[in-house]
Amino acid sequence: SVDIDGIQHSLEQIAWVERADIRRIWPNELVIEVVPHKPVARWGETELLSVQADIFAQQGMQGFEALPFLAGPADSQDQVMPQYRLLTQALRPLGQTVERLEMRERGSWFLTTNTGLELLLGREQIMEKIRRLVTLYEKELKEQMNQIARIDLRYANGLAVTWREVAKQDAVVQ
16 A cells, blocks of 8 residues: 555655665565665765766765866756766876866856866867867977966967966967
8 A cells, every 4th residue: 555656756856866666575565776876076066966967965065075076057967967078088198187177157168177277168169179189288288287277278279378387477389
C-alpha cells in the first residue's frame, strides 16, 4: 500500500539527490537506491554544478573550494558547462587548467587558469581564439608565460598581453 511514486518524488526533491530508484520485492520489502549528484564545479557563490549541468544546493561549501568556479546569467549552466569542458581540453597543451569561467550578462566569456592567468575571450569564435593562443604559445609565449597576467583575445587578428607587475609593460602580438 506504499506510494512508491510519491516516495520517489519526495526523495528526488532533496537538493543533492540526482535520482532515486525504488522497487518492490514481494511480499513486504522495498529496495531504495539513491544516486547523489556528482559535483564538478561550484556554480556561483552558493551552489554546485553536476556533470549533467544540474544546479544543486549544498549546505555549506566546505570541501568544495578546490572545484572550479563557474558562473553565468540565470539558466545559462547548459551553455557554461560544455564551454568549460571544451576550454579544459583546449588549455591542456599549455599546462593550464580552468579555475574560473564566467559567462557575463552580454554573453562574453572571462576565464582564469590555475596559474592566475586571465583570458578575455569575448562573445564569438571562442575556440578559434583559443587555437590562436595555443599556436602563439608554442611560437612566442611559452618561455614568458609566468610573466603574463592577462591575455585579451577579443581582437580579430591578434591578442594583447598584459604583463605581471614585475615587467610593468604591455605588448600586442599580431
